[in-house]
Amino acid sequence: MIQDGNTIPIPKGTCLLCGKTFSKEEMAKHLDGCRGRESPPPGKVKPRRETVLHIIVEGAELPQYWMHLEAPASATLEDLDELLRDVWLECCGHLSAFTIDDETYAVEEAMEAYDKNMDLALGQSLHPELTFQHEYDFGTMTELGLHVVSARERDIYTKDIRVLARNEPPDIKCEECGKPATQVCYVCIWDGKGWVCDRCTGKHSCKDEGFLPVLNSPRTGMCGYGSEWEEDDQEELREEDGDFDDDEDE
Numbered sequence: 001m002i003q004d005g006n007t008i009p010i011p012k013g014t015c016l017l018c019g020k021t022f023s024k025e026e027m028a029k030h031l032d033g034c035r036g037r038e039s040p041p042p043g044k045v046k047p048r049r050e051t052v053l054h055i056i057v058e059g060a061e062l063p064q065y066w067m068h069l070e071a072p073a074s075a076t077l078e079d080l081d082e083l084l085r086d087v088w089l090e091c092c093g094h095l096s097a098f099t100i101d102d103e104t105y106a107v108e109e110a111m112e113a114y115d116k117n118m119d120l121a122l123g124q125s126l127h128p129e130l131t132f133q134h135e136y137d138f139g140t141m142t143e144l145g146l147h148v149v150s151a152r153e154r155d156i157y158t159k160d161i162r163v164l165a166r167n168e169p170p171d172i173k174c175e176e177c178g179k180p181a182t183q184v185c186y187v188c189i190w191d192g193k194g195w196v197c198d199r200c201t202g203k204h205s206c207k208d209e210g211f212l213p214v215l216n217s218p219r220t221g222m223c224g225y226g227s228e229w230e231e232d233d234q235e236e237l238r239e240e241d242g243d244f245d246d247d248e249d250e
């Protein structure tokens with residue numbers, strides 16, 4: 001769900017390795033080179049040589065939201081689900097599932113309905129050029145499309161899935177004054193409307209209005225998304241977590 005007729009231009013994204021901005025089309029090529037130039041994190045000792053998957057993920061009907069991930073082949077579908085929840089999706093612990101080659105891999109809590117769970121290594125379930133889907137919340141659903149760009153051996157310093165690049169916030173304007181929208185009416189969003197800035201919430205004409213924050217996520221305006229969240233949590237990149245050296249602490 002986004003403004004009228006889904007006419008918002010697809011924003012550029014930021015490479016989180018070098019901080020530079022590139023268009024959605026340019027980013028995969030840039031990351032190829034940029035990852036090659038990446039220096040090891042300070043103070044860390046041994047890298048691990050492992051196959052890593054380069055995965056692009058975007059909103060299934062909202063291509064304005066996109067990111068590039070680097071995932072060790074030993075990471076599981078559950079790890080990938082967790083990352084998607086952390087960065088984009090989590091509002092109140094809804095069920096979720098991946099669909100890969102017509103098979104559904106669901107979170108443990110949904111196992112009554114599905115045969116397969118997410119406890120499967122990415123190296124066993126994904127391969128280059130594969131396109132697959134993720135669904136979060138089987139009621140007010142947010143659907144994501146994922147695409148595996150490549151699988152290569154690399155030296156890695158963390159077993160975590162990393163966000164390599166991410167879209168800048170889409171340019172969504174307040175319907176009343178034209179400034180950047182910061183809130184969206186959770187009723188009108190279903191018609192692609194209801195975007196306002198903080199000062200204009202009073203001018204929104206809808207009777208039952210309730211607003212949710214506009215966040216850089218395809219789940220903006222859905223269920224209670226962002227209503228109890230610090231926006232900073234969204235930006236957290238989890239870079240510090242999961243270094244091999246910290247294994248004992250987990």
Ligand SMILES: [Zn+2]
Pocket residue numbers: 015016017018019020030031034
């Ligand atoms: Zn870069």
Ligand SMILES: [Zn+2]
Pocket residue numbers: 091092093094223224225
């Ligand atoms: Zn929810």
Ligand SMILES: [Zn+2]
Pocket residue numbers: 174175176177178179196197198199200
């Ligand atoms: Zn306004």
Ligand SMILES: [Zn+2]
Pocket residue numbers: 185186187188189194204205206207209
């Ligand atoms: Zn409304």
